[in-house]
Amino acid sequence: MKPQVPAVDPKRAEAVFEDAKPRYTVQQAKVEANRCLYCHDAPCIKACPTDINIPEFIRKIGTGNVQGAARTILESNVLGTSCARVCPVEVLCVGDCVHNLQGVPPIQIGKLQRFATDAAMDAGWQFFEAGKDTGKSVGLVGAGPASLAAAHRLRRFGHKVTIYEKGNTLGGLNTTGVAPYKLKADASLAEVEWILSIGGIEIVSNVEVPTQLSWAELEKKHDALFLGLGLGADSWLDVPGKQLAGVRGAVDFIAELKAKPVDLSAVKHAVVVGGGNTAIDAVRELLVLKAKKVGALESVTMVYRGTEAGMSGYVHEWAYAKEEGAQVSWQAQPIAFEGKDRVTGLRCTRLDAAKKPIAGTDFTVPADLVLLAVGQAKLGALVAGLAGVKVDKGVIVTDEAGATGRPGVYAGGDCRNGGKEVVNAAGEGRDAAEAIDAFFKAGGRRG
Amino acid sequence: MVDLTTNCAGIVSPNPFWLASAPPANSGAQIQRAFEAGWGGAVWKTLGQPIQNVSSRFGAVGYRGTAAVGFNNIELITDRPLEVNFREIYETKKKFPKHAVVVSLMVETEAEWKEIIARAEDAGADGLELNFGCPHGMCERGMGSAVGQEPKVNERITGWVMKYAKKPVLVKLTPNVSDILPHGMAAKRGGANGVSLINTIKSIIGVDLDTFTPMPVVAGQSTNGGYCGSAVRPIALHMVGALARHREFGLPISGIGGVTNWRDAVEFLLLGASNVQVCTEVMLRGYRIVEDMIEGLSQYMEEKGFKSVQDMVGKAVPRFSEWGNLDMNYETVAKIDAAKCIGCQLCLVACHDGAHQCIHPSKDSAVRVPVVDEAECVGCNLCQIVCPVDGCITMAKVENGFPPASWNEHLSQGAKLRPKKGAH
Ligand SMILES: Cc1cc2nc3c(=O)[nH]c(=O)nc-3n(C[C@H](O)[C@H](O)[C@H](O)COP(=O)(O)OP(=O)(O)OC[C@H]3O[C@@H](n4cnc5c(N)ncnc54)[C@H](O)[C@@H]3O)c2cc1C
Ligand SMILES: Cc1cc2nc3c(=O)[nH]c(=O)nc-3n(C[C@H](O)[C@H](O)[C@H](O)COP(=O)(O)O)c2cc1C
Ligand code: SF4
Numbered sequence: 079m080k081p082q083v084p085a086v087d088p089k090r091a092e093a094v095f096e097d098a099k100p101r102y103t104v105q106q107a108k109v110e111a112n113r114c115l116y117c118h119d120a121p122c123i124k125a126c127p128t129d130i131n132i133p134e135f136i137r138k139i140g141t142g143n144v145q146g147a148a149r150t151i152l153e154s155n156v157l158g159t160s161c162a163r164v165c166p167v168e169v170l171c172v173g174d175c176v177h178n179l180q181g182v183p184p185i186q187i188g189k190l191q192r193f194a195t196d197a198a199m200d201a202g203w204q205f206f207e208a209g210k211d212t213g214k215s216v217g218l219v220g221a222g223p224a225s226l227a228a229a230h231r232l233r234r235f236g237h238k239v240t241i242y243e244k245g246n247t248l249g250g251l252n253t254t255g256v257a258p259y260k261l262k263a264d265a266s267l268a269e270v271e272w273i274l275s276i277g278g279i280e281i282v283s284n285v286e287v288p289t290q291l292s293w294a295e296l297e298k299k300h301d302a303l304f305l306g307l308g309l310g311a312d313s314w315l316d317v318p319g320k321q322l323a324g325v326r327g328a329v330d331f332i333a334e335l336k337a338k339p340v341d342l343s344a345v346k347h348a349v350v351v352g353g354g355n356t357a358i359d360a361v362r363e364l365l366v367l368k369a370k371k372v373g374a375l376e377s378v379t380m381v382y383r384g385t386e387a388g389m390s391g392y393v394h395e396w397a398y399a400k401e402e403g404a405q406v407s408w409q410a411q412p413i414a415f416e417g418k419d420r421v422t423g424l425r426c427t428r429l430d431a432a433k434k435p436i437a438g439t440d441f442t443v444p445a446d447l448v449l450l451a452v453g454q455a456k457l458g459a460l461v462a463g464l465a466g467v468k469v470d471k472g473v474i475v476t477d478e479a480g481a482t483g484r485p486g487v488y489a490g491g492d493c494r495n496g497g498k499e500v501v502n503a504a505g506e507g508r509d510a511a512e513a514i515d516a517f518f519k520a521g522g523r524r525g
Numbered sequence: 526m527v528d529l530t531t532n533c534a535g536i537v538s539p540n541p542f543w544l545a546s547a548p549p550a551n552s553g554a555q556i557q558r559a560f561e562a563g564w565g566g567a568v569w570k571t572l573g574q575p576i577q578n579v580s581s582r583f584g585a586v587g588y589r590g591t592a593a594v595g596f597n598n599i600e601l602i603t604d605r606p607l608e609v610n611f612r613e614i615y616e617t618k619k620k621f622p623k624h625a626v627v628v629s630l631m632v633e634t635e636a637e638w639k640e641i642i643a644r645a646e647d648a649g650a651d652g653l654e655l656n657f658g659c660p661h662g663m664c665e666r667g668m669g670s671a672v673g674q675e676p677k678v679n680e681r682i683t684g685w686v687m688k689y690a691k692k693p694v695l696v697k698l699t700p701n702v703s704d705i706l707p708h709g710m711a712a713k714r715g716g717a718n719g720v721s722l723i724n725t726i727k728s729i730i731g732v733d734l735d736t737f738t739p740m741p742v743v744a745g746q747s748t749n750g751g752y753c754g755s756a757v758r759p760i761a762l763h764m765v766g767a768l769a770r771h772r773e774f775g776l777p778i779s780g781i782g783g784v785t786n787w788r789d790a791v792e793f794l795l796l797g798a799s800n801v802q803v804c805t806e807v808m809l810r811g812y813r814i815v816e817d818m819i820e821g822l823s824q825y826m827e828e829k830g831f832k833s834v835q836d837m838v839g840k841a842v843p844r845f846s847e848w849g850n851l852d853m854n855y856e857t858v859a860k861i862d863a864a865k866c867i868g869c870q871l872c873l874v875a876c877h878d879g880a881h882q883c884i885h886p887s888k889d890s891a892v893r894v895p896v897v898d899e900a901e902c903v904g905c906n907l908c909q910i911v912c913p914v915d916g917c918i919t920m921a922k923v924e925n926g927f928p929p930a931s932w933n934e935h936l937s938q939g940a941k942l943r944p945k946k947g948a949h
Contacts, residue, residue, distance in 0.1 A: 105915055116810060138817045141786045146820035 083267040083274070084247050091335035092258035094370045095363075099163065099189060099260075107193040111140035114185050117176060122187060125174040127498075128155035128505040132171060136190055148198035149205045151191055156230045157223050157504040159199055159269045160252050162191035163261045165501050168394045199268055208278050209236030214518050217242065217300035219287045222250020223500045224491025225306035226273050227507030228514075233276045235515045240300070241279060244286035247337075250308055251492075252500055254333040257359045259366065263336050293463045297486075301522055302514045305474060305482075305489040306507060309497050310455030315351065319415030328352070328360040328451035335363065342373020345446040349424050351412055352451030353382035353389035358399050360449045365402045379405040379443055381412060383429055407443060411435060416442060424448055457493050472496075480510030481517075486524045488514055527826045529819065531565065531834045533799040534719030534777040535693035536652040538625035540565035541790065541800035541834050542818055545781050546629035546654060546697070549807040552605070553613025557620060562812040563819055566625030568721075568802060571602035571656045572610055572641065573631040573668070581741040584730030584750065595756035596805045597730040599741060599748055601662045602631055607641075611648040618649035627695070631656040631668050635685045642689045652692050655683065655717075658699035658724025660751050670724070673699035676711035683715025695779055698722040698764075700757075705764040709774055720768065721779035721802065723761045725751025754805035758783025762796055769797025770842045786814065787821030794834065795841035853935065854927035854943045857904035857920040859884070859897045865917040868893025872908035872918060880907045881947040899923075903947040 102110065114136040122132045131150050138147035151158040167173070167188040175184035197203075214237045218225040221243035229239045247253050253266040274281075285291050296303055312327025314320060328350060334340055342348075350360045361380050368375035380399075382389060385408055389396065400406075409429045416423040428439035456472025466484035468475040473496045474489040476482050482489055490506030492498065529540035543566035544550040544559055551570040559567060582600045585593035603610060618626055628650040632641050645653060657679055659669030672678050683696055696712035698705065700723035712720050727749050731740045739747035761782025768774050780798025784790050785806040793801045806814060822834075831837045861872070873895045876884040883901035887894060897908075909918040930940035 108915075118811065134813065134816065137814070138820070141788060141817055141821055143787070143817050143821040143824065145824055146817055149820070 083271045086264045086267065087338055089339050090263070090337055091340045091367065091372065092262050094372065095258035095262065095366055097259060099192070101196055102189050102193040107139055107190060110186055110190055111136045113177075114140070115176065121174040121176060122171040122185075125171045126154075127170070127501045128158075128161070128508065130154040130158065130171075130191075132187055135194060136185065136187070139190055139194060144194055144197050145201075145203055147190075147194035148203060151195055152198065152205055155501065155504050155508070156227055156273050157252070157269065157500060158191060159195035159272070160223075160256075160261055160266055161501045161504065162188050162195050163265075164252070164256045165499060166392055166395075169392060170501070199272055202272075204275065206230070206234055206276055208233045208276055211238070212236040212518065214238065214301045214522065215240070215299070216302045216304060216514060217296045218304040218306060219296075220250065220306040220308055220491075220493075221245075221248045221270075221281065221283075222306050222308050222491060222503060223252055224250075224308075224494075224503035224507040224510075225304060226250075226270065227504040228304045228306065228488075228490065228511040229279050229507075230273050230276055231508050231511035232514065233278050235511070237515070237518070239279050241281050242285050242287055242291060242296075243281065243283045246283055248281065248283075250306075250503075251329075254336055255329060256500070257332075257363055258336060259362070288460065288463055293461075297524075302486040302488065302517060304480075304507070304510055304514065305461065305487070305493055306491045306503070307457040307460060307489075307493040309492045310457045312450055313453040313455060315412055315450060315452065317412060317414050319417065319421065322415050322417050322421040323419055324417070324421035324446055325415050325448045326450070328356050328449040329454060331449050332356075332360060332363065335367075340367075340372070342367065342375055342447070344374065344420075346374050346376045347444045348375060348378045348447045348449070349443055349445040350378070350380050350449045350451055351382075351424070352453075353380070353384055353391055354451060354453075355391045355395060356454075357382070357451035358391040358395045360451055361404050362395070362399050362402060364449075365399070365404060369402075377405055378403070379407060379445075381407045381410045381424060381426060381443060383409060383411050383433060385409060385431075409433075410441075410443075413440070415448060421445055421448055454497065456496065479513035480506055481513055486517065486522065527823050527832070529565070529822065529826075529834055531800045533779050534652070534695055536566070536625050536627060536695075538565035538800070539623055540819055541794065541822075542815055543567055543625065543627070543779070543800060543802045544807060545802035545804035546571050546656065547804035547808070548600070549804060549812070551603070552610075553617045556613075556617050556626070559807075559812045559815075560617075560621045560624045563815040564624075564812065566627065566651075566800075568627040568629050568654050569610065569614060569650075571629040571631050571659070572607060572645070573602045575604050575606060576601040576662075578604055579743045581743065584740045585754070586730060586756070593754060593805075593809055595730070595752060596754035596808070597725070597728050597741075597750035597752045599661050599743075599750040602656070602659070607644070611644055614645070614648040614650060618651075625651045627652040627654050629654040629656050629697070631659070631663065633666075633668060638682070638685050639689045642686060646690070646692055650692055652695060652718075653686070653690055654695045654697050654721055655686060656697050656724070657682070658697050658722075660699060660701050660725055660727045661749055670699040670701050670727075673697075673708060673724070674702055676707045679708060679711040680715040683712050683717050687716035693718040695719045695721045697724055697781075699724050700760055700764055700782075701727050705767050706771055706774070709768045709771070709776070713774065713776055717776065719777035719779065719799075721781055722764055722768075723757070723782040725753045726757060726760065728752035753782065754809075755783045755785050755789075758785075758789060758792075762792060765793060765798050766796040766842065766845050769839055770845055787818040787825065790818060790822060791825055791837070792841075794837050795839070796845070797839040797842050799835070799838055847933075849933040850931050852929040853932055854925065854930050856923040856925050856943060856946075858899040858902040858923055859904070859906075859908050860919050860921045861894060861897060861908075862917050862919070863894045865914050866894040867914055867917075869913060870895055871911040871913065875907050875911045880905050883947070884908060901947055 135147040135150040249266045364378040410426040414425040423442040458469035467482040480488045488510040491503035531541040546568040586595040628645040657673030663669035664671040696717045780793030781802040883898040934940040
């Protein structure tokens with residue numbers, strides 16, 4: 079039986095967002111495809127964490143073989159549809175296009191990829207089938223990109239697959255986290271449905287491992303395990319007023335606006351604390367809500383303890399945020415949330431170049447909503463009950479293929495790489511599936 | 526997946542895509558890599574008395590930023606020892622028994638033909654191709670196009686070959702003739718099982734403006750080369766079609782000349798070729814292009830409901846006729862879709878300077894979409910060709926009330942023709 083993907087709320091706040099990079103028309107795709115030099119051993123392939131054969135799929139778009147283009151993409155990366163929209167291509171494939179070296183605009187690989195994969199989703203093209211049953215079974219924890227990529231590849235090998243997910247939706251942060259102007263929840267779920275259509279991927283939702291289902295039980299049930307846990311809850315600032323209403327984690331807030339309506343009627347001034355990509359995303363999403371006149375938003379301010387040059391968020395993303403009207407306070411350290419029951423302001427102090435507070439520089443930024451984007455907890459600790467699995471700074475330690483120190487236990491995605499992109503999770507999941515298959519072929523002994 | 530198995534003159538291959546006899550088919554290692562990439566067959570680089578080549582050897586013409594739309598070369602036949610070639614043919618056939626290995630040959634005397642045919646067949650060749658086409662170097666030695674241009678010589682040598690060959694024989698024709706028919710017929714009279722065409726076209730690819738030397742340059746001198754690549758496809762298509770539609774010809778055809786992708790291949794098949802051979806596009810882009818060719822052809826066949834490659838061979842031939850049979854009363858005019866128009870006005874300038882001055886700027890200077898004067902439009906298609914937007918300019922049929930009438934019917938039966946347009 080085919081597992082159903084959950085429905086989305088049509089009134090959810092993200093519904094008002096528009097595509098930042100709309101789908102190419104046939105004409106646009108053809109012109110762009112024909113600009114590609116079809117490089118040999120292309121740098122763009124090397125820059126793609128799932129090594130999609132980019133020149134090949136672009137050549138196919140140019141000859142009108144869109145179906146073949148989609149197959150080439152999805153063969154390497156079953157999440158190629160969402161990656162086409164959410165990948166930071168500026169620092170991946172597009173950034174390494176050789177056209178950049180002669181001052182010619184680089185090929186818009188993400189847009190071409192979207193052209194081909196959207197066509198595949200629309201038409202329901204199926205390129206892959208499940209392999210002959212091997213009698214082996216794999217349990218995957220978490221239903222994010224890493225587990226989905228692994229599950230699909232494992233099914234192609236013919237292994238039985240069960241995914242355990244603590245939440246009630248599928249797709250991980252692809253559904254609940256990425257900015258709606260790149261990818262909305264319904265598009266992410268459509269991709270999940272396409273992935274599941276290979277058949278035989280069992281989904282067990284609303285079960286948290288190991289609290290509701292122990293590692294021992296999982297290991298008893300399955301011949302191998304894959305951990306695609308992602309990262310944990312938003313980190314918090316330990317300063318006075320931290321419990322006030324209106325102080326929220328950024329990832330938590332984004333998950334809400336992607337799933338349901340949000341009430342911003344009492345929010346004139348929003349502040350986002352942090353300087354990474356989650357912070358920039360939160361700023362840009364609030365600016366869209368402001369422009370769409372959702373709630374009472376008048377200003378959106380980012381408060382970051384470092385300098386503009388030192389921020390960890392992508393330069394191109396921050397450039398968009400500035401264009402869209404973001405305000406910012408650099409080298410500012412929050413020292414208290416002000417207000418009685420609800421937050422009304424963020425008290426800060428200035429930092430010097432060495433990030434030391436400068437005495438007498440305290441100031442207050444008015445704030446009816448403060449989003450904290452200062453990191454997420456790492457979930458590595460969850461695996462404490464699995465002897466042999468090593469965790470370093472919260473991240474699960476594996477070899478190159480994703481094998482942990484415990485035979486038959488593999489990991490991939492954010493819980494293994496500390497928090498990268500969807501495409502990294504997709505690649506690591508796929509590679510771990512290859513390693514699991516090799517493990518079975520070699521006898522699959524748990525030691 | 527549809528079955529792409531192809532039979533050309535008795536030579537069977539898993540798909541209709543063969544490497545042409547040229548550098549990509551120069552050695553066993555190369556051809557084996559090509560088969561691994563998906564090519565269905567290969568015509569081995571022409572074997573004969575090994576020669577010595579010059580440098581440089583190649584030239585190309587670009588056009589508006591696209592490199593090598595046309596290509597030319599002054600290379601001769603194989604420069605590798607015959608026994609090495611034969612050993613590699615043997616090894617290749619052993620590793621790829623289902624793929625077609627055709628061996629191209631070019632020698633002079635009957636005795637030489639007899640010997641080389643036996644050696645090629647002993648090595649495992651699935652078929653032979655007679656190179657009567659090379660238009661440079663070899664023809665100065667009385668071979669290549671010097672043979673292909675003389676129907677009597679072509680027939681005689683083909684006849685020798687047919688005496689000794691046990692495997693199917695394709696005669697590779699030269700396009701350096703005014704009419705291809707007598708040459709195809711000569712091969713047929715000689716007993717050939719099929720023909721392949723075209724070989725390259727005599728050409729000078731360019732002239733160096735500083736050294737006053739034609740290209741490619743060999744120590745300050747040059748010579749004519751053989752032209753090939755995408756730009757020659759229309760010439761090759763015509764020659765293939767001319768043979769395919771000739772009532773008495775009827776031999777299988779292997780189509781060559783400017784095939785760059787699956788679309789080009791389909792054109793050759795529709796005009797009567799049983800398969801295609803590719804040289805230049807592989808030289809420019811590598812064996813890997815075959816992946817898209819196989820997929821594109823398979824999807825096309827599925828869409829059109831063709832069960833086998835043979836099903837589509839010649840489908841366009843009945844629609845290829847003489848000018849005198851065309852319907853003179855069929856009238857079209859250009860229509861510009863204002864919603865699609867991007868206002869580049871390339872159609873306007875083309876019509877004004879290159880056609881019949883019937884596309885005009887809008888009277889409203891704020892509107893960039895041009896206007897077609899349909900009363901003057903002769904339906905020539907030029908505007909549609911220069912328009913960079915697909916589907917923006919269409920040629921719409923005009924109901925003018927005249928029943929169909931060809932020029933021949935007009936001459937023989939006095940059929941009534943519509944009044945001329947744009948001839949004032
Ligand atoms: C706000 C935000 C924006 C982002 N934007 C982008 C972007 O634009 N482009 C991009 O490429 N990447 C982006 N990322 C990063 C990207 O979302 C992640 O790298 C990717 O989703 C990681 O995939 P994963 O499968 O490892 O983990 P996740 O997507 O986090 O999935 C993990 C899944 O495991 C489940 N789970 C966790 N613990 C348990 C447990 N104990 N038991 C059962 N289930 C459990 C979770 O509920 C979740 O469904 C963004 C991240 C965030 C936070
Ligand atoms: C460099 C080069 C060498 C060639 N050598 C041969 C040859 O040895 N024998 C032959 O029959 N044709 C030879 N040809 C002609 C090709 O086989 C082919 O007929 C021609 O190039 C047209 O096909 P294309 O447009 O795909 O290149 C050669 C062509 C090139 C470009
Ligand atoms: S293509 Fe190869 S053989 Fe030819 S000139 Fe360049 S390097 Fe030399």
